Amino acid sequence: MRDYWRSEPLRCLIGREEIAAVVEELAGRISSDYQGEVGIEEPLLMVGILKGAATFLSDIVRAIPLPTALDFMAVSSYGASTTSSGVVRILHDLGSSIEGRHVIIVEDIVDTGLTLQYLQQHLAGRGPASLRVCALLDKPDRREVEVEIDYCGRQVPDEFLVGYGLDLDERYRDLPFVAVIESEGEETT
């Protein structure tokens, strides 16, 4: 394990093999659902929400044996006082129109659900043929608004997670597994 990963005590929650199995399972479900719906002319469009979903998206897209195109959005929540409104700011928008396309929003983790609710409403307004959501992780205890996750990898407890794309102040995204940062004095894995 690289030394800097040990600068805070980590407990592995979802290991590399389990992540790989979850990715395969979700890719299999997506493949069977979109078989015959997408093709070379109209590939499935997977929209990764930066930066957290980049790792998950790059793995899952390689496990889906259908023509698939990628695009990305980057969003940020407004300040704490307006966060509960679910209004997010688009920092980076899609590169092309999604009108008439089969689109899947790819998220690393759904927490309060506010980001996803905004993205779903916003992208639905751009006229896609269909719009679904794929999230690696779901933290249902933290939910503030009801959102539907069509393809959900794992439900996780209400703990702050890092790794496999998830960060703490831009650190730990490169961990190959999902971990919990323990309080000082607890066990390190």
Ligand code: IMP
């Ligand atoms: P939501 O709008 O509250 O659902 O926030 C979703 C976003 O918050 C995710 O895409 C992550 O970027 C971030 N997030 C939520 N929980 C965690 C966590 O445990 N670790 C790291 N980032 C998180």
